[in-house]
Amino acid sequence: MSAYVSHLEAAIDGTRLPAREQHTLHEGRPLWVRYDLQEVSRTLSKEALRQRPPTLWRYRELLPVEDERDIISLGEGMSPLLRCDRLGSSLGLSTLFIKDESQMPTGSFKDRGQTVAISMARSFGVTRVAIPTAGNAGGSMAAYAARGEMEAFVFMPEDTPEMNQYETVQAGARAYLVNGLIGDCAKIVLDGRERMGWFDLSTLKEPYRLEGKKTMGLELAEQLDWLLPDVILYPTGGGTGLIGMWKAFQELQELGWLKSERMPRMVAVQSDGCYPIVRAFDSGERFAQPFEHATTIASGLRVPAAIGDFMILDAVRESHGCAIAVEDSRIVEWMKVATAAEGISVGPEAAACVGAVGHLLDSGWLSPHESVVLFNCGGARKYPKLMQVNLPRLDKEQGLDWASFATDLRRR
Numbered sequence: 001m002s003a004y005v006s007h008l009e010a011a012i013d014g015t016r017l018p019a020r021e022q023h024t025l026h027e028g029r030p031l032w033v034r035y036d037l038q039e040v041s042r043t044l045s046k047e048a049l050r051q052r053p054p055t056l057w058r059y060r061e062l063l064p065v066e067d068e069r070d071i072i073s074l075g076e077g078m079s080p081l082l083r084c085d086r087l088g089s090s091l092g093l094s095t096l097f098i099k100d101e102s103q104m105p106t107g108s109f110k111d112r113g114q115t116v117a118i119s120m121a122r123s124f125g126v127t128r129v130a131i132p133t134a135g136n137a138g139g140s141m142a143a144y145a146a147r148g149e150m151e152a153f154v155f156m157p158e159d160t161p162e163m164n165q166y167e168t169v170q171a172g173a174r175a176y177l178v179n180g181l182i183g184d185c186a187k188i189v190l191d192g193r194e195r196m197g198w199f200d201l202s203t204l205k206e207p208y209r210l211e212g213k214k215t216m217g218l219e220l221a222e223q224l225d226w227l228l229p230d231v232i233l234y235p236t237g238g239g240t241g242l243i244g245m246w247k248a249f250q251e252l253q254e255l256g257w258l259k260s261e262r263m264p265r266m267v268a269v270q271s272d273g274c275y276p277i278v279r280a281f282d283s284g285e286r287f288a289q290p291f292e293h294a295t296t297i298a299s300g301l302r303v304p305a306a307i308g309d310f311m312i313l314d315a316v317r318e319s320h321g322c323a324i325a326v327e328d329s330r331i332v333e334w335m336k337v338a339t340a341a342e343g344i345s346v347g348p349e350a351a352a353c354v355g356a357v358g359h360l361l362d363s364g365w366l367s368p369h370e371s372v373v374l375f376n377c378g379g380a381r382k383y384p385k386l387m388q389v390n391l392p393r394l395d396k397e398q399g400l401d402w403a404s405f406a407t408d409l410r411r412r
Protein backbone atom coordinates (compact mmCIF):
# COMPACT_ATOMS: atom_id res chain seq x y z
CA MET A 1 0.00 0.00 0.00
CA SER A 2 1.17 3.53 -0.68
CA ALA A 3 -0.40 6.66 0.65
CA TYR A 4 -1.53 9.40 -1.69
CA VAL A 5 -1.52 12.07 1.00
CA SER A 6 0.11 15.22 -0.36
CA HIS A 7 -0.11 17.49 2.70
CA LEU A 8 -2.23 18.70 5.59
CA GLU A 9 -4.15 21.95 5.25
CA ALA A 10 -5.41 24.26 7.98
CA ALA A 11 -9.18 24.57 7.63
CA ILE A 12 -9.20 28.13 8.96
CA ASP A 13 -6.68 29.75 6.59
CA GLY A 14 -5.36 27.16 4.13
CA THR A 15 -1.84 26.98 5.61
CA ARG A 16 -0.02 23.90 4.27
CA LEU A 17 1.71 21.54 6.69
CA PRO A 18 3.81 18.51 5.81
CA ALA A 19 2.16 15.09 5.92
CA ARG A 20 3.81 12.14 7.74
CA GLU A 21 4.41 14.22 10.88
CA GLN A 22 2.25 14.45 13.99
CA HIS A 23 0.12 17.59 13.82
CA THR A 24 -2.87 18.57 15.92
CA LEU A 25 -4.45 21.98 15.29
CA HIS A 26 -3.50 25.18 13.51
CA GLU A 27 -4.57 28.47 15.16
CA GLY A 28 -6.68 26.30 17.48
CA ARG A 29 -8.67 24.91 14.54
CA PRO A 30 -8.70 21.56 12.67
CA LEU A 31 -6.64 20.30 9.74
CA TRP A 32 -7.71 18.69 6.48
CA VAL A 33 -5.82 15.74 5.00
CA ARG A 34 -5.25 16.42 1.29
CA TYR A 35 -4.51 13.82 -1.38
CA ASP A 36 -2.99 13.74 -4.83
CA LEU A 37 -6.32 12.84 -6.43
CA GLN A 38 -4.94 12.79 -9.96
CA GLU A 39 -2.59 10.04 -8.90
CA VAL A 40 -5.46 8.20 -7.17
CA SER A 41 -7.62 8.37 -10.30
CA ARG A 42 -4.73 6.93 -12.33
CA THR A 43 -4.36 3.89 -10.06
CA LEU A 44 -7.83 3.15 -8.71
CA SER A 45 -10.94 2.29 -10.71
CA LYS A 46 -14.54 1.70 -9.64
CA GLU A 47 -14.23 -1.82 -11.05
CA ALA A 48 -11.20 -2.63 -8.90
CA LEU A 49 -13.06 -1.31 -5.89
CA ARG A 50 -15.95 -3.69 -6.46
CA GLN A 51 -13.69 -6.71 -5.89
CA ARG A 52 -12.50 -5.60 -2.47
CA PRO A 53 -13.68 -6.83 0.95
CA PRO A 54 -16.63 -4.96 2.53
CA THR A 55 -14.77 -2.83 5.07
CA LEU A 56 -13.95 0.86 4.90
CA TRP A 57 -10.34 -0.05 4.09
CA ARG A 58 -11.55 -0.75 0.54
CA TYR A 59 -11.03 3.01 0.08
CA ARG A 60 -7.41 2.85 1.24
CA GLU A 61 -6.14 5.13 -1.55
CA LEU A 62 -8.36 7.85 -0.04
CA LEU A 63 -7.19 7.14 3.51
CA PRO A 64 -3.95 8.27 5.17
CA VAL A 65 -2.38 4.99 6.36
CA GLU A 66 0.75 4.19 4.39
CA ASP A 67 1.82 0.79 5.68
CA GLU A 68 -0.87 -1.90 5.71
CA ARG A 69 0.72 -3.47 8.80
CA ASP A 70 -0.32 -0.46 10.86
CA ILE A 71 -4.04 -1.04 10.24
CA ILE A 72 -6.02 -1.87 13.38
CA SER A 73 -9.40 -3.12 12.24
CA LEU A 74 -12.50 -4.79 13.67
CA GLY A 75 -14.10 -5.22 10.26
CA GLU A 76 -15.81 -1.80 10.33
CA GLY A 77 -17.48 -0.09 7.38
CA MET A 78 -19.89 -0.97 4.57
CA SER A 79 -22.89 -0.59 6.84
CA PRO A 80 -26.12 -1.43 5.05
CA LEU A 81 -28.08 1.25 3.26
CA LEU A 82 -31.63 0.13 3.98
CA ARG A 83 -34.61 1.24 1.95
CA CYS A 84 -37.39 2.25 4.37
CA ASP A 85 -40.68 2.35 2.47
CA ARG A 86 -42.92 1.83 5.47
CA LEU A 87 -41.37 4.61 7.57
CA GLY A 88 -41.03 6.78 4.47
CA SER A 89 -44.69 6.57 3.54
CA SER A 90 -45.79 7.16 7.13
CA LEU A 91 -43.74 10.37 7.06
CA GLY A 92 -44.86 11.33 3.56
CA LEU A 93 -41.71 10.48 1.59
CA SER A 94 -41.55 8.25 -1.48
CA THR A 95 -37.83 7.43 -1.21
CA LEU A 96 -36.24 7.10 2.21
CA PHE A 97 -33.08 5.20 3.12
CA ILE A 98 -31.43 4.70 6.48
CA LYS A 99 -27.71 4.09 6.58
CA ASP A 100 -27.47 1.87 9.62
CA GLU A 101 -24.32 2.59 11.57
CA SER A 102 -25.66 0.73 14.60
CA GLN A 103 -24.20 -2.38 12.93
CA MET A 104 -20.60 -1.19 13.34
CA PRO A 105 -18.31 -3.19 15.69
CA THR A 106 -18.99 -1.20 18.88
CA GLY A 107 -22.46 -0.09 17.79
CA SER A 108 -21.83 3.37 16.37
CA PHE A 109 -20.13 5.17 13.47
CA LYS A 110 -17.41 6.30 15.91
CA ASP A 111 -15.58 3.11 14.90
CA ARG A 112 -14.86 4.59 11.49
CA GLY A 113 -12.91 7.44 13.03
CA GLN A 114 -11.16 5.28 15.59
CA THR A 115 -9.90 2.62 13.19
CA VAL A 116 -8.16 5.28 11.10
CA ALA A 117 -6.94 7.43 14.02
CA ILE A 118 -5.61 4.46 16.02
CA SER A 119 -3.93 3.04 12.92
CA MET A 120 -2.25 6.40 12.29
CA ALA A 121 -1.27 6.66 15.96
CA ARG A 122 0.38 3.28 15.61
CA SER A 123 2.24 4.42 12.51
CA PHE A 124 3.65 7.27 14.62
CA GLY A 125 4.74 4.82 17.33
CA VAL A 126 2.16 6.00 19.86
CA THR A 127 1.54 3.62 22.77
CA ARG A 128 -0.87 5.68 24.89
CA VAL A 129 -4.10 7.37 23.82
CA ALA A 130 -6.64 9.52 25.65
CA ILE A 131 -10.06 10.94 24.89
CA PRO A 132 -12.82 13.05 26.45
CA THR A 133 -16.28 11.64 25.62
CA ALA A 134 -19.91 11.90 26.66
CA GLY A 135 -21.08 8.95 24.59
CA ASN A 136 -19.88 6.37 22.09
CA ALA A 137 -16.37 7.62 21.30
CA GLY A 138 -14.79 6.29 24.52
CA GLY A 139 -15.91 2.69 24.09
CA SER A 140 -14.90 2.74 20.47
CA MET A 141 -11.44 4.13 21.19
CA ALA A 142 -10.96 1.62 24.02
CA ALA A 143 -11.80 -1.28 21.69
CA TYR A 144 -9.37 -0.19 18.96
CA ALA A 145 -6.67 0.66 21.50
CA ALA A 146 -7.01 -2.85 22.97
CA ARG A 147 -6.62 -4.39 19.53
CA GLY A 148 -3.67 -2.11 18.80
CA GLU A 149 -2.00 -2.96 22.14
CA MET A 150 -2.18 0.62 23.39
CA GLU A 151 -2.94 1.99 26.82
CA ALA A 152 -6.25 3.91 26.79
CA PHE A 153 -7.50 6.70 29.10
CA VAL A 154 -11.09 7.89 28.95
CA PHE A 155 -12.59 10.92 30.73
CA MET A 156 -16.38 11.24 30.87
CA PRO A 157 -18.94 13.58 32.43
CA GLU A 158 -20.67 11.76 35.29
CA ASP A 159 -24.01 11.66 33.48
CA THR A 160 -22.57 9.70 30.52
CA PRO A 161 -24.94 6.79 29.73
CA GLU A 162 -24.05 3.66 31.76
CA MET A 163 -23.47 1.46 28.76
CA ASN A 164 -20.84 3.89 27.46
CA GLN A 165 -19.08 3.74 30.83
CA TYR A 166 -19.18 -0.06 31.02
CA GLU A 167 -17.91 -0.71 27.49
CA THR A 168 -14.78 1.40 27.98
CA VAL A 169 -13.79 -0.50 31.12
CA GLN A 170 -14.70 -3.83 29.55
CA ALA A 171 -12.23 -3.08 26.74
CA GLY A 172 -9.47 -2.46 29.27
CA ALA A 173 -9.36 1.34 29.30
CA ARG A 174 -8.75 3.37 32.44
CA ALA A 175 -11.92 5.42 32.72
CA TYR A 176 -12.80 8.36 34.98
CA LEU A 177 -16.01 10.26 35.71
CA VAL A 178 -15.64 14.03 35.92
CA ASN A 179 -18.17 16.26 37.71
CA GLY A 180 -18.33 18.62 34.75
CA LEU A 181 -19.02 18.81 31.04
CA ILE A 182 -17.10 17.34 28.12
CA GLY A 183 -15.06 20.57 27.92
CA ASP A 184 -13.76 19.90 31.45
CA CYS A 185 -12.80 16.37 30.38
CA ALA A 186 -11.05 17.76 27.31
CA LYS A 187 -8.99 20.04 29.54
CA ILE A 188 -7.73 17.08 31.56
CA VAL A 189 -6.71 15.28 28.37
CA LEU A 190 -4.90 18.41 27.15
CA ASP A 191 -3.15 18.90 30.51
CA GLY A 192 -1.92 15.31 30.48
CA ARG A 193 -0.45 15.46 27.00
CA GLU A 194 3.07 16.29 28.12
CA ARG A 195 2.99 14.68 31.54
CA MET A 196 1.57 11.36 30.33
CA GLY A 197 2.78 11.46 26.74
CA TRP A 198 -0.57 10.36 25.44
CA PHE A 199 -1.96 11.06 21.99
CA ASP A 200 -5.07 13.29 22.20
CA LEU A 201 -7.89 11.70 20.20
CA SER A 202 -10.43 14.47 20.93
CA THR A 203 -12.85 15.21 18.09
CA LEU A 204 -11.01 17.03 15.28
CA LYS A 205 -7.88 17.67 17.38
CA GLU A 206 -6.02 15.26 15.13
CA PRO A 207 -6.87 15.08 11.42
CA TYR A 208 -7.49 11.35 11.00
CA ARG A 209 -10.78 10.52 12.71
CA LEU A 210 -12.40 12.81 10.14
CA GLU A 211 -10.89 10.74 7.32
CA GLY A 212 -12.49 7.61 8.76
CA LYS A 213 -15.87 9.27 9.01
CA LYS A 214 -15.54 10.45 5.43
CA THR A 215 -16.04 6.84 4.38
CA MET A 216 -19.77 7.13 5.17
CA GLY A 217 -19.96 9.42 2.15
CA LEU A 218 -17.79 7.17 -0.03
CA GLU A 219 -19.93 4.15 0.82
CA LEU A 220 -23.17 6.01 0.27
CA ALA A 221 -22.00 6.97 -3.23
CA GLU A 222 -20.88 3.45 -4.06
CA GLN A 223 -24.07 1.88 -2.66
CA LEU A 224 -26.21 4.24 -4.76
CA ASP A 225 -24.12 3.50 -7.87
CA TRP A 226 -22.45 6.93 -7.76
CA LEU A 227 -25.66 8.92 -7.87
CA LEU A 228 -26.09 10.84 -4.60
CA PRO A 229 -29.49 11.48 -2.98
CA ASP A 230 -31.26 14.85 -2.96
CA VAL A 231 -31.07 15.35 0.80
CA ILE A 232 -29.01 13.93 3.67
CA LEU A 233 -30.16 14.31 7.27
CA TYR A 234 -27.38 14.03 9.78
CA PRO A 235 -27.64 14.19 13.60
CA THR A 236 -25.04 16.81 14.40
CA GLY A 237 -22.95 17.06 17.55
CA GLY A 238 -19.28 17.74 16.77
CA GLY A 239 -20.25 17.48 13.13
CA THR A 240 -17.43 15.22 11.96
CA GLY A 241 -19.76 12.93 10.05
CA LEU A 242 -21.35 15.77 8.12
CA ILE A 243 -18.03 17.51 7.45
CA GLY A 244 -16.41 14.21 6.47
CA MET A 245 -19.17 13.26 4.05
CA TRP A 246 -19.07 16.65 2.38
CA LYS A 247 -15.30 16.23 1.96
CA ALA A 248 -15.87 12.77 0.48
CA PHE A 249 -18.30 14.14 -2.10
CA GLN A 250 -15.79 16.83 -3.17
CA GLU A 251 -13.08 14.20 -3.56
CA LEU A 252 -15.36 11.91 -5.58
CA GLN A 253 -16.33 14.79 -7.82
CA GLU A 254 -12.68 15.63 -8.38
CA LEU A 255 -12.03 11.98 -9.23
CA GLY A 256 -14.84 12.25 -11.79
CA TRP A 257 -16.70 9.32 -10.26
CA LEU A 258 -20.08 10.94 -9.61
CA LYS A 259 -22.76 10.57 -12.28
CA SER A 260 -24.32 13.95 -11.60
CA GLU A 261 -22.97 17.40 -10.78
CA ARG A 262 -25.82 17.89 -8.33
CA MET A 263 -24.76 17.51 -4.71
CA PRO A 264 -27.04 16.50 -1.84
CA ARG A 265 -28.41 19.24 0.44
CA MET A 266 -26.86 18.58 3.84
CA VAL A 267 -29.13 19.02 6.85
CA ALA A 268 -27.62 19.38 10.33
CA VAL A 269 -30.21 18.12 12.82
CA GLN A 270 -29.98 19.12 16.49
CA SER A 271 -32.22 19.03 19.56
CA ASP A 272 -34.05 22.01 21.04
CA GLY A 273 -32.01 21.31 24.18
CA CYS A 274 -28.69 22.02 22.41
CA TYR A 275 -28.65 23.76 19.01
CA PRO A 276 -25.58 25.99 18.64
CA ILE A 277 -25.20 25.20 14.93
CA VAL A 278 -28.84 25.97 14.16
CA ARG A 279 -28.54 29.31 15.94
CA ALA A 280 -25.42 30.25 13.97
CA PHE A 281 -27.00 29.10 10.71
CA ASP A 282 -30.14 31.16 11.30
CA SER A 283 -28.23 34.30 12.18
CA GLY A 284 -25.76 33.95 9.30
CA GLU A 285 -22.70 33.62 11.57
CA ARG A 286 -19.55 31.77 10.49
CA PHE A 287 -18.85 30.53 14.05
CA ALA A 288 -21.28 29.25 16.67
CA GLN A 289 -21.57 30.71 20.18
CA PRO A 290 -21.24 28.10 22.95
CA PHE A 291 -24.68 26.84 23.99
CA GLU A 292 -25.41 27.41 27.69
CA HIS A 293 -27.09 24.72 29.81
CA ALA A 294 -27.13 22.12 27.03
CA THR A 295 -29.41 19.20 27.82
CA THR A 296 -30.65 16.45 25.53
CA ILE A 297 -31.37 12.76 25.92
CA ALA A 298 -29.49 12.24 22.65
CA SER A 299 -25.98 12.23 24.10
CA GLY A 300 -24.37 12.34 20.63
CA LEU A 301 -26.00 15.73 20.09
CA ARG A 302 -24.91 17.28 23.35
CA VAL A 303 -21.95 19.27 22.08
CA PRO A 304 -22.34 22.89 23.26
CA ALA A 305 -19.24 24.14 21.41
CA ALA A 306 -17.86 22.35 18.34
CA ILE A 307 -14.28 23.10 17.32
CA GLY A 308 -15.27 22.48 13.69
CA ASP A 309 -18.39 24.70 13.85
CA PHE A 310 -17.37 26.74 10.80
CA MET A 311 -16.65 23.57 8.83
CA ILE A 312 -20.17 22.28 9.54
CA LEU A 313 -21.73 25.62 8.62
CA ASP A 314 -19.64 25.90 5.43
CA ALA A 315 -20.77 22.43 4.30
CA VAL A 316 -24.42 23.12 5.10
CA ARG A 317 -24.35 26.44 3.23
CA GLU A 318 -22.30 25.29 0.22
CA SER A 319 -24.72 22.41 -0.23
CA HIS A 320 -27.80 24.67 0.02
CA GLY A 321 -28.82 22.64 3.05
CA CYS A 322 -30.14 23.86 6.37
CA ALA A 323 -29.88 23.35 10.12
CA ILE A 324 -32.90 22.47 12.21
CA ALA A 325 -33.64 21.81 15.88
CA VAL A 326 -36.39 19.38 16.89
CA GLU A 327 -38.25 18.76 20.15
CA ASP A 328 -36.21 16.73 22.62
CA SER A 329 -39.45 15.73 24.32
CA ARG A 330 -40.53 13.76 21.24
CA ILE A 331 -37.31 11.85 20.58
CA VAL A 332 -38.33 8.70 22.48
CA GLU A 333 -41.60 8.59 20.53
CA TRP A 334 -39.77 8.92 17.18
CA MET A 335 -37.32 6.15 18.16
CA LYS A 336 -40.24 3.82 18.75
CA VAL A 337 -42.09 4.80 15.58
CA ALA A 338 -39.02 4.24 13.41
CA THR A 339 -37.96 0.95 14.96
CA ALA A 340 -41.50 -0.44 14.93
CA ALA A 341 -41.85 0.50 11.25
CA GLU A 342 -38.55 -0.90 10.02
CA GLY A 343 -36.95 -3.12 12.67
CA ILE A 344 -33.83 -0.96 12.70
CA SER A 345 -32.44 -0.14 16.15
CA VAL A 346 -32.89 3.62 15.79
CA GLY A 347 -31.03 5.66 18.39
CA PRO A 348 -32.16 8.99 19.84
CA GLU A 349 -29.87 10.99 17.54
CA ALA A 350 -31.33 9.45 14.37
CA ALA A 351 -34.80 9.74 15.89
CA ALA A 352 -34.26 13.51 15.88
CA CYS A 353 -33.74 13.21 12.11
CA VAL A 354 -37.02 11.31 11.80
CA GLY A 355 -38.71 14.25 13.52
CA ALA A 356 -36.89 16.68 11.24
CA VAL A 357 -38.34 15.00 8.13
CA GLY A 358 -41.84 15.88 9.33
CA HIS A 359 -40.94 19.50 10.03
CA LEU A 360 -39.11 19.97 6.72
CA LEU A 361 -42.03 18.50 4.75
CA ASP A 362 -44.48 20.74 6.62
CA SER A 363 -42.47 23.85 5.84
CA GLY A 364 -42.10 22.86 2.18
CA TRP A 365 -38.30 22.83 2.37
CA LEU A 366 -38.42 19.14 1.52
CA SER A 367 -40.77 17.74 -1.09
CA PRO A 368 -42.34 14.27 -0.93
CA HIS A 369 -40.64 12.95 -4.06
CA GLU A 370 -37.09 13.88 -3.19
CA SER A 371 -34.75 11.04 -2.21
CA VAL A 372 -33.66 11.25 1.40
CA VAL A 373 -30.95 9.44 3.35
CA LEU A 374 -31.02 9.53 7.12
CA PHE A 375 -28.05 8.46 9.24
CA ASN A 376 -28.58 6.15 12.20
CA CYS A 377 -25.20 6.90 13.75
CA GLY A 378 -25.75 4.52 16.66
CA GLY A 379 -28.44 2.15 17.82
CA ALA A 380 -31.02 2.30 20.59
CA ARG A 381 -29.37 -0.56 22.49
CA LYS A 382 -26.87 1.72 24.21
CA TYR A 383 -29.78 3.50 25.88
CA PRO A 384 -31.75 0.89 27.83
CA LYS A 385 -33.37 3.64 29.92
CA LEU A 386 -34.97 5.24 26.88
CA MET A 387 -36.54 1.93 25.88
CA GLN A 388 -37.75 0.90 29.32
CA VAL A 389 -41.25 -0.62 29.45
CA ASN A 390 -43.45 -2.42 31.96
CA LEU A 391 -44.80 -5.55 30.31
CA PRO A 392 -48.19 -6.97 31.32
CA ARG A 393 -47.69 -9.94 33.68
CA LEU A 394 -49.28 -13.33 33.18
CA ASP A 395 -49.92 -16.05 35.71
CA LYS A 396 -48.71 -19.45 34.54
CA GLU A 397 -51.75 -21.25 36.01
CA GLN A 398 -54.39 -18.89 34.62
CA GLY A 399 -52.60 -18.09 31.35
CA LEU A 400 -54.20 -15.48 29.12
CA ASP A 401 -57.79 -14.37 29.46
CA TRP A 402 -58.49 -14.80 25.73
CA ALA A 403 -61.71 -12.80 25.74
CA SER A 404 -60.14 -9.63 27.13
CA PHE A 405 -57.01 -10.32 25.01
CA ALA A 406 -59.18 -10.15 21.88
CA THR A 407 -60.79 -6.91 23.05
CA ASP A 408 -57.36 -5.51 23.81
CA LEU A 409 -56.05 -6.42 20.33
CA ARG A 410 -59.04 -4.75 18.64
CA ARG A 411 -58.39 -1.57 20.59
CA ARG A 412 -54.83 -1.16 19.23
Ligand SMILES: *Cc1c(COP(=O)(O)O)cnc(C)c1O
Binds near residue numbers: 136240
Ligand atom coordinates in the same frame (compact mmCIF):
# COMPACT_ATOMS: atom_id res chain seq x y z
C1 LIG B 1 -21.07 11.06 18.06
C2 LIG B 1 -22.45 10.78 17.69
C3 LIG B 1 -23.21 11.70 16.94
C4 LIG B 1 -22.68 13.04 16.52
O1 LIG B 1 -21.69 12.87 15.58
P1 LIG B 1 -20.82 14.04 14.97
O2 LIG B 1 -20.45 13.57 13.62
O3 LIG B 1 -19.66 14.25 15.85
O4 LIG B 1 -21.70 15.26 14.90
C5 LIG B 1 -24.50 11.35 16.59
N1 LIG B 1 -25.03 10.17 16.94
C6 LIG B 1 -24.33 9.26 17.65
C7 LIG B 1 -24.98 7.96 18.01
C8 LIG B 1 -23.02 9.52 18.04
O5 LIG B 1 -22.33 8.61 18.73
